[in-house]
Amino acid sequence: MTRRPSARPNINTTPISIDNYFKVAISVDCVIFGFDEGVLKVLLIKCNFNEFRGQWSLLGDLVRPDEDMDEASYRILRERTGLDDVYLEQVHTFGSLNRHPSGRVITTAYYSLVNIQHHKLALSDNELHWHPFDEIKCLAFDHMDILNTCYARLQQKVLREPVVFNLLPPKFSLRELQSLYEAILGVELDRRNFRKKFFQMGFLTDTGQMEDDVPHRPGKLYRFNYKKYTKQSKKPLDINF
Amino acid sequence: MTRRPSARPNINTTPISIDNYFKVAISVDCVIFGFDEGVLKVLLIKCNFNEFRGQWSLLGDLVRPDEDMDEASYRILRERTGLDDVYLEQVHTFGSLNRHPSGRVITTAYYSLVNIQHHKLALSDNELHWHPFDEIKCLAFDHMDILNTCYARLQQKVLREPVVFNLLPPKFSLRELQSLYEAILGVELDRRNFRKKFFQMGFLTDTGQMEDDVPHRPGKLYRFNYKKYTKQSKKPLDINF
DNA sequence: GCAAAAGTGTTCACATTACACCCATGG
């Protein structure tokens, strides 16, 4: 929630030409999450913008005049990662007066969930780099705010919708799934209870295959069954704050 | 979640002057919720825009060049309802190419929770009217989308944060509180379980006063104790979808 | 007295939690 930031006089009586309004640019910024080596990561790019040169920033771009905002986000993802059909969710729009040195630029933040392995090869641009989320302390512009807002949204989301599977390969072990939840939520979970929970949900299909590249007893590989999953689920209606 | 809406060629190779970008206007639209006579209501205004003249629309306005987006929302609320310190939450930004006849206008949707009784007197403008949420079937522009998106967000929100008290007078009966939850969630709740729930949360203070204008046995009046309420609450971390 | 809502406890089903041992594999 936001409370009124400051008292301002009602300036409704001062007419302003309509043309003065159409001087805003809009951009989108994407927080692209990945999961690798048990760590939640974010794809960042070296900023080539004067005031912030050398700092890392989120991937973003201005929205073209003939372009929908969602389209712009997909374009950025496609251009930067080579990935096409990815999970994308709009989170918040940031419009502080001085957030951008070039003028009034409003940005709409999205987050995206991608499978890092899938596009490792496409990531040849050495201006791009995956950073562990926990180690990101400072970014260009107001991107640190944007990052934290998107992360908070992701934390809520994974509890209510099966979006985490976008971060995993199609076949995954239960340990991978659990450590992904732990990485996103920042907590440790009980292994037996976690397994019980997911099995009784009934959305995991045993592929019959096993891990084969681990230095310990291999686990079974599962697949998320999108067909069995339906949003009809009876979420208990509990008021809880 | 949004999936890529349509395949588009990568037009990154077509240079566009930076000036072409700064031709967008931004607006804010507010879904102002109130609660009256057991019914969830929304404040609407008669649209005076050509293409939609005579239809109802949300309260909105262009964001001024020197104005923060949140400020713009508070300005609209102040101008239209006379209310100042209200609950306001940003929800989503709508930016379809042809959503506004005048050109590229991106709008950011907010919802607001107000106590109808508090400003009944300030509402003299007869272009403004409180509509029962359930009876709103058609609005100007894409405002029906905006309304539904904000309503869905409100439904989620009331389960996790004590925002409903913004819709009630400072002193309220448990029946009022319950019927408000029922109106927002669209379900019937068990009275005894509801009372138990709220009392054991410990955030309701007995004012010692009773209702005095009801045609039946009066109930006690309570106040929400913001001091006792802290976000430290131990929400059970349950994955549930 | 009648209508309408206030106020009040218990039971059942289910979900979350905590917890310990043996097994399979790689090195």
Next chain:
DNA sequence: CCATGGGTGTAATGTGAACACTTTTGC
């Protein structure tokens, strides 16, 4: 053989859901 994680079950606790009768007030 050792380290690492895979795989498994049960008991206790807590929460949500269902449910009925008496009391108080206005009319």
